[in-house]
Amino acid sequence: MAEEDPSGRRGGLAGVVLITGVAWAVMGDDEQQPPGSAAPGNTLSPASSAAPQVPEGMQKVTFKGVTVLVPANWKAVKAGSYVDYRDPADSERWLRINVYKSSGAPTKELEGAERNFKKDAKRCQKDTYQRVDLSDQKLGTLETAAQLEYLCTPPEKGARHAIWRIGAADGMAYHIYLSTWDDSFAADKPVFDAAIDSFALVTT
Numbered sequence: 001m002a003e004e005d006p007s008g009r010r011g012g013l014a015g016v017v018l019i020t021g022v023a024w025a026v027m028g029d030d031e032q033q034p035p036g037s038a039a040p041g042n043t044l045s046p047a048s049s050a051a052p053q054v055p056e057g058m059q060k061v062t063f064k065g066v067t068v069l070v071p072a073n074w075k076a077v078k079a080g081s082y083v084d085y086r087d088p089a090d091s092e093r094w095l096r097i098n099v100y101k102s103s104g105a106p107t108k109e110l111e112g113a114e115r116n117f118k119k120d121a122k123r124c125q126k127d128t129y130q131r132v133d134l135s136d137q138k139l140g141t142l143e144t145a146a147q148l149e150y151l152c153t154p155p156e157k158g159a160r161h162a163i164w165r166i167g168a169a170d171g172m173a174y175h176i177y178l179s180t181w182d183d184s185f186a187a188d189k190p191v192f193d194a195a196i197d198s199f200a201l202v203t204t
Contacts (some may be wrong), residue, residue, distance in 0.1 A: 009125060012086075019121040020153075044110055045083075055194075057071065058070065058071060058156050059072045060196060060198070062099075063204060064081075065201055066199065066200070067098065067199075067200050067202060068075065068095060068097060068195040068198050069194045069197075069198040070095055070191070070195060071085070071087070073088060073189060074087055074095070074191075076092075080095060081099035082175070083096075083097050083098075092180070092181065093184065094178075095177070095191055096178075097173065097195075098173075098174075098175035098177065099172065099173070100172070100173055101171055101174035102168065102171070102198055104173065105146060106146035106166035106167065106168050106173070107136070107146040109166055109173065110134060110148040114129075114150070116133075117129045117150070117152055121155070122154075122155065124152040124153060124154060128152055129150065129151070129152045130150060132150055132151060133148070133149045134146065134147070134148050135147055137196035138196070139166070139167030139174060139176070139196070140166065140199040140201065141200075142167035142169050145167035145168065146165070148164045148165075149163040149164075150161070150164075152164055158181055158182070158183075159177040159182035159183075160181065160182060161179075161180060161181065164178075174201075176192065176196055178191060178192035178195075
């Protein structure tokens with residue numbers, strides 16, 4: 001999956017976060033590399049800040065054929081098949097875009113991730129994982145999609161609150177995933193909503 005600052009705290013900024021196939025992409029960082037080192041086809045492309053369709057304080061980014069809106073000051077950190085956009089004041093508040101080949105159903109992938117949360121004490125302390133909701137959703141034009149919202153407290157950290165949507169089409173999985181502190185979730189959820197509402201597949 002992925003892992004979630006041992007301090008368990010956050011900066012003061014508020015406002016504008018299978019089963020084995022998704023296990024590594026869940027709560028934080030694997031090996032990270034700057035966006036400039038991304039392989040061809042995995043480039044990160046911010047749109048012009050002057051684009052009239054981009055709301056103030058946001059930027060439109062393109063990653064592996066997906067475009068979404070993210071906060072203008074959140075910084076991209078590339079790792080594997082995904083990129084995280086992180087709050088520069090608190091790197092534990094992040095929005096993830098993930099794209100990879102998959103034949104799995106979104107609900108099954110999320111259920112697999114959920115099982116890993118429950119059994120791996122390095123990700124969630126015992127008995128701290130709590131499902132808020134798991135339901136069928138849409139992702140842009142993708143009709144086959146599901147969403148998991150959950151609470152979890154990693155070791156030596158504060159409580160986390162995350163919401164994760166996966167869409168599937170033509171053998172590909174598309175993830176939009178916000179993870180943040182439980183006590184800032186209400187302020188951060190608009191970041192997730194903006195990404196979901198702006199999600200689009202690039203046509204060539």
